[in-house]
Amino acid sequence: MKNLSVSQTLIALSASTLFLGGCVSTGSPEIGSGTTKYGDAKAVETVSNEFGSTDLQAIAENMSRSLVQSPLLKGRPLITVAEVKNKTSEYIDTRAITDTIRAQLLKSGTVRFAVDTVAMQSQVDEVSRQNQSGLYRKDKAAKMGKMEGAKFRLEGNIVSIVKKNADIKDVWYKFSLQLIDNESGTMEWADEKEIRKTSRR
Amino acid sequence: MKKAIWLLCLLFGLSHAALAAAEKRVALVIGNDAYQGVPKLEKAANDATAVGKELGKVGFEVMSYTNLDRRGMNQAINKFIEKISGGGVGVLFFAGHGVQLDGRNFLLPVDIRVDKPNDLDDEAIDMLKVTERLTDAKAKLSLLIIDACRDNPFPKKAGRSIGGTRGLSMPQTPSGTMVVYSAGVNQQALDKLSDGDKSPNGLFTREFLPAITTPGIRIDDAVKKVRSAVIQKAKGVGHDQNPAIYDQTDGDFYFVPAPLQAKGGAQPGGAPAQQIIQAVDPMAVELSFWDSIKSSGDPSDFKAYLDKYPNGQYSALARNKIAALDKGSAKGRSADNEPARPAVSIASAAPSAPSSGGGSIASKIEEMGTMTYLKITDLRAAKRNGLLNIQAEVTNSDHKNQQLYYRVKWLDNTGFSVWEDEPWKPLVIYGKQKQLITLVAPTPKASDFRLVLQSPENKASDSGSGSPF
Numbered sequence: 304m305k306n307l308s309v310s311q312t313l314i315a316l317s318a319s320t321l322f323l324g325g326c327v328s329t330g331s332p333e334i335g336s337g338t339t340k341y342g343d344a345k346a347v348e349t350v351s352n353e354f355g356s357t358d359l360q361a362i363a364e365n366m367s368r369s370l371v372q373s374p375l376l377k378g379r380p381l382i383t384v385a386e387v388k389n390k391t392s393e394y395i396d397t398r399a400i401t402d403t404i405r406a407q408l409l410k411s412g413t414v415r416f417a418v419d420t421v422a423m424q425s426q427v428d429e430v431s432r433q434n435q436s437g438l439y440r441k442d443k444a445a446k447m448g449k450m451e452g453a454k455f456r457l458e459g460n461i462v463s464i465v466k467k468n469a470d471i472k473d474v475w476y477k478f479s480l481q482l483i484d485n486e487s488g489t490m491e492w493a494d495e496k497e498i499r500k501t502s503r504r
Numbered sequence: 505m506k507k508a509i510w511l512l513c514l515l516f517g518l519s520h521a522a523l524a525a526a527e528k529r530v531a532l533v534i535g536n537d538a539y540q541g542v543p544k545l546e547k548a549a550n551d552a553t554a555v556g557k558e559l560g561k562v563g564f565e566v567m568s569y570t571n572l573d574r575r576g577m578n579q580a581i582n583k584f585i586e587k588i589s590g591g592g593v594g595v596l597f598f599a600g601h602g603v604q605l606d607g608r609n610f611l612l613p614v615d616i617r618v619d620k621p622n623d624l625d626d627e628a629i630d631m632l633k634v635t636e637r638l639t640d641a642k643a644k645l646s647l648l649i650i651d652a653c654r655d656n657p658f659p660k661k662a663g664r665s666i667g668g669t670r671g672l673s674m675p676q677t678p679s680g681t682m683v684v685y686s687a688g689v690n691q692q693a694l695d696k697l698s699d700g701d702k703s704p705n706g707l708f709t710r711e712f713l714p715a716i717t718t719p720g721i722r723i724d725d726a727v728k729k730v731r732s733a734v735i736q737k738a739k740g741v742g743h744d745q746n747p748a749i750y751d752q753t754d755g756d757f758y759f760v761p762a763p764l765q766a767k768g769g770a771q772p773g774g775a776p777a778q779q780i781i782q783a784v785d786p787m788a789v790e791l792s793f794w795d796s797i798k799s800s801g802d803p804s805d806f807k808a809y810l811d812k813y814p815n816g817q818y819s820a821l822a823r824n825k826i827a828a829l830d831k832g833s834a835k836g837r838s839a840d841n842e843p844a845r846p847a848v849s850i851a852s853a854a855p856s857a858p859s860s861g862g863g864s865i866a867s868k869i870e871e872m873g874t875m876t877y878l879k880i881t882d883l884r885a886a887k888r889n890g891l892l893n894i895q896a897e898v899t900n901s902d903h904k905n906q907q908l909y910y911r912v913k914w915l916d917n918t919g920f921s922v923w924e925d926e927p928w929k930p931l932v933i934y935g936k937q938k939q940l941i942t943l944v945a946p947t948p949k950a951s952d953f954r955l956v957l958q959s960p961e962n963k964a965s966d967s968g969s970g971s972p973f
Contacts, residue, residue, distance in 0.1 A: 345927040347909060360927035368944045372889055377754060378680060410923075411947040 352474050352500040354395050354463075362478045363403035365496040367411070370404075373492050375455070375482065376413045382482070383417040383453035391463035391476070400478070401457065417453040426450075455482050455491065473501045527644070528592035531556060531564040532584035536600030538571045541617040547695050548599035551651055551709035555597045558716040562759050564595065573615040577629050589641035593757075595649065596634075599709065602652025608632055611652060635681055644680065645757055647723065651686040651693060651708050682753050684727050686734070688746040697741050708734055708747060720762025724751055794818045803829040870913075872958040877902035878933060885953070892945035896955060903935040909958045912943055914950035922949040928958075 348355045370376070384405060387397035398421070408414050418426045433444040459480035466473045475497065482492040535552025537545045549570040556568040565587070569580055581596075588594035601612040603624070610628035617627065631650075638646040686708035687693040694707040703710055711733045715726040731747040738745035790813055797805040798818075806822040806829075813819060865883045882897035892914075900906045911926040923946050933939045945953070 343928075345911070345925050347928045347930045357927060357930070361929065364927060364946075368946055371946065372891060372944055374889065407946060413948075 349500075352472060352502040354391070354393050354476065358476065358498050358500075359400055359403065361498065362400055362496045363407060366478070366480050366494060367404050367407035369494040370480075370482065370492060371408060371411050371413050373482075375491050379413060379415050380455060381415050381417045381451055381453040382408075382455045382457060383485075384419045385456045385458035387458065387480070388460040390460050392465065393463070395461060397461060400461075404457075404480075417451060453485060456485055457482055470504055471501060472504070473499070475499050528588060529564045529594075530584060530587045530592060531559040531566045531595040531597065532580055533559070533566065533568045533597040534572055534577060534580060534600070535570045536572060536598075536612070536614050539601060539612070539614050539616065541615075542601060542612070545600065545695070547704060547706045547709075548651070550704045551599040551706050552597060554705055554713055555599075555649075555709060555716070558713055559595060559597075559759075561717060571614050574613040574627060574629070577611070577613045581629070581634060585637050585641045585643075588638075588643040588646065591642065591644045593645045594638070594643050595647045597649045597651070599651040599706065602650060603628070609650075611650065631683075635683070638681060645753055646681045647757075648681065648683045649686075649712070650684065651706060651712075680753055682723065682727075683750040685748040686745070688744075688748045691745055692743075694738055694741070694743055694745055697737060707737060707745070711737075716759050719760040720758065723757045723759065724749070724753070726759070790816055790818075801829065868953060868955055870954050870956045872956065875957065875959045877906050878908055878957070878959050880955070880957070881938070883955070887951075890948045892950050892953065894941075894943045894945075894953060894955070896941045896943075898931075898933055898939045898941060900933040900935060900937050900939075905935055906933045907931075907960055908933055909960070910941065911956050913954040913956060914945050914947070915952040915954070916949055917951045919952070922947055 344356075345360065346357075348357045384401045387401050389395045389397050405416055409416060430445050430447060430450075433439045434447055457480060459478065461476060461478045463477075464475045476499075477495055477497050479493065479495045481490050483490050533552040533556040535549035537547075537549045539545065552570060553568060556566045560566045567580060567584060569576065572580060584594060584596065598611050600614075601616075603610050603612060605624055609631040610624050611631065612628050617623075631648075635646075635648070638648075686706070696703070697707065705713070708730070711730045715721070715730050718726065721729075727747075727749050731749065734745055734747050793809060793812070794817075797809055798821075800806070803826045806826045809816070809822050810819060810826075816822075865880055868883060868885075869880055877900055879899050879901065880896050881899040883894070885892060885894050887893070894912070898908060908931045909928045910931065911928050913921060913926075914923040916922045931939065931941070
């Protein structure tokens with residue numbers, strides 16, 4: 304310690320200054336007490352073993368990737384979304400799954416979707432308003448009788464099997480999706496995604 | 505197995521002739537010169553006749569008309585659509601006046617008389633309606649070549665919105681349709697390069713004619729070539745004319761397919777070059793042949809492949825396979841080693857030391873931290889149905905189960921991401937297991953990828969990395 308040269312002392316001093324400087328944090332564009340945090344929306348969620356965001360994402364990704372490979376999609380056919388039945392014991396918003404599948408397929412640019420039964424009322428309202436209210440220029444109004452019918456419809460179901468004993472709860476989900484030709488009624492494509500989740504108490 | 509292969513060969517051998525017989529190829533050419541209400545043209549009828557003649561040479565049934573009035577044009581188009589409906593291949597060539605109004609394109613018949621812009625709807629041929637009907641007709645391919653917008657046909661007094669808008673606007677092209685305009689939006693197409701120009705055809709047609717009969721050139725390539733030639737020649741006389749191409753077709757189409765002994769040797773078929781439009785991708789034919797034999801244990805299957813494709817894409821593999829089978833080692837790995845087709849080609853690398861060379865496993869993988877037990881021991885990529893397919897083999901060197909989280913970043917050929925962040929996917933790999941992960945690109949735009957991996961129980965090299973968990 305005695306032999307410390309001036310320069311060494313200087314380095315030690317400057318290092319400690321730097322360290323002190325590191326303690327001062329920069330202000331960030333954030334308001335709050337710090338107990339709430341934004342996380343990764345794509346992260347694997349294992350908070351509990353009920354149907355969760357990761358399951359929804361996995362199902363939607365799996366189904367859309369599988370369907371996009373199908374040669375049926377040549378020529379960007381029109382598809383509509385029929386019902387996906389929830390046969391599990393939980394509440395699952397199956398519309399949220401089909402919406403994600405639809406968004407992914409639309410983004411891939413390989414299919415087009417026709418207005419489905421849920422959105423039909425607003426479609427009818429809009430077209431009739433444009434044509435019947437007398438408020439619109441005739442040449443700029445959406446014409447009646449020009450809607451296109453979908454060539455295929457997507458429908459499916461989700462089932463679950465739940466087993467538990469004193470320590471373990473095991474949930475197995477199966478999501479099946481089918482593409483049906485509206486004209487012929489034939490099933491042209493189908494796929495399934497299985498998910499197993501096990502939790503210990 | 506053998507029988508099936510010979511049947512396959514026979515089928516491929518016949519494919520050209522069969523296509524010629526099965527595929528209906530119809531061309532409708534219309535050339536309008538003798539306009540009554542708007543300036544007359546000189547070369548449009550000549551252009552149409554010349555194009556019709558060339559298309560006739562390459563196996564089209566040609567319906568050729570000149571100076572049609574509105575009713576004549578409608579009748580001709582109806583007949584044309586009727587003929588190609590249900591899988592036919594149609595080429596519609598129109599030379600004459602064209603005009604754009606409110607973003608819609610109209611072809612003008614010779615009896616056009618327009619006093620108000622709204623008259624166009626009734627007096628001219630609406631391109632949108634034609635393309636819509638072509639889609640409904642389910643033609644395999646419809647190619648619309650519009651050598652129009654030669655002049656602004658309407659005198660100024662006829663109404664500003666017509667006279668002021670020159671040329672044709674962006675058309676809406678339904679699938680399976682390619683629309684080619686001899687000039688870009690709001691441009692005029694040249695009839696002649698100079699006053700002394702004696703050529704009987706307009707500039708675009710002059711360049712387009714030889715492209716029809718050139719063998720082995722895809723239609724889109726041919727059209728692009730014509731475009732460059734037209735742009736250059738028009739520039740030479742101080743004029744801007746950029747032919748516009750709106751391509752919505754899927755697959756490769758040829759006016760005349762390449763002759764058989766073309767370079768590369770990938771062209772299948774035993775018949776001489778037929779003068780047809782061909783809609784089968786020769787690479788796909790070869791691939792399906794290879795798929796049908798690749799796991800066969802009979803060396804003669806591979807010899808049959810080599811007979812057919814002596815310089816084919818898998819010829820080296822076929823030779824390896826024959827050698828391996830002859831040696832008696834029936835389960836050679838090479839059979840499954842189907843090489844990656846165009847997109848990415850990745851070789852299998854040593855598990856522990858991924859090389860840093862281009863196209864190696866290491867360059868496609870992003871490990872978050874260094875995984876001690878899990879390794880990607882094999883990675884391959886191929887384009888199938890236009891989509892990039894990836895298969896990765898994950899090997900667990902530990903005897904305990906290991907958890908893996910992974911996802912893929914999909915990139916285009918410039919390295920830009922073409923898809924949103926994927927959800928992380930959890931996967932359990934049992935002790936000493938080799939697990940295959942297969943992934944398909946969500947969009948045809950993806951041509952490259954990075955596989956992002958994280959394993960929480962593996963120690964990262966320094967201080968451990970956070971997991972998406």
